[in-house]
Amino acid sequence: MSNGLVLQPSVKSSSTADWHDAVVYVVDDEAPVRRALATLMRSVDMHVETFSSPEEFLQHPRPPVPSCLILDVRLRNKNGLTFQKEILQSGLRIPVVFMTGHGDIEMTVKAMKAGAMDFFAKPFRDQDMLDAIGQALARDATRLQSELALAELRASYETLSPREREVVPFLLAGLLNKQIASEMSVSEITVKVHRGQVMRKLKSRSLPDLVRKAEALGIEPHEVRPSSGTSGTRQ
Structure with missing residues (x-):
């Protein structure tokens, strides 16, 4: 043709x-x-x-x-x-x-x-x-x-409260609840509650799943200063 x-x-x-x-x-x-x-x-x-x-x-x-x-x-x-x-x-x-x-x-x-x-x-x-x-x-x-x-x-991330968003970088760094509590100057039980809310709202079944989603959102892990006394005690 x-x-x-x-x-x-x-x-x-x-x-x-x-x-x-x-x-x-x-x-x-x-x-x-x-x-x-x-x-x-x-x-x-x-x-x-x-x-x-x-x-x-x-x-x-x-x-x-x-x-x-x-x-x-x-x-x-x-x-x-x-x-x-x-x-x-x-x-x-x-x-x-x-x-x-x-x-x-x-x-x-x-x-x-x-x-x-x-x-x-x-x-x-x-x-x-x-x-x-x-x-x-x-x-x-x-x-x-x-x-x-x-x-x-x-959209799910936008539903997090300011405190819950503050917890996320610490979770990405692999810190324990008590370490995050020390960093944020709050109680360990408060961190536990925030952690649960973050995992629920972002539909994350595990920490690696949360890390992948955070990477997609462009969220970086928190840098733990050696002077904080938390280095070497991550999960």
């Missing part, structure tokens, strides 16, 4: 069959290519949105669902590789699959180094494109899950 695509009979790809809620965005300034790709995506029951320019794509609302961008390298008013850089700089984290009718090794290397998922020279096999899209959507789904988990963790 003149648009560089090789359309085949509609057969569901195992890599895309379960992505009904996902969105595949296509940016290409050639209408026949956009139509052919849209037909391919819809043949496997995927939702697709097509755009003739990067600007049109950026103005379109994007729901928080797994998605990927199929991007032509050579656009009329903007180079696709340049647009990829702009996407990264803007903080838009979406997997990009490049396609071009004039690809070369240098261009492919640049795209992959910049984080592209794949690079296709036209014409390409439909199944290869579907497989690449499936992998891109899987990566984006993982990213969304991680961001959601982090947002929930931050």
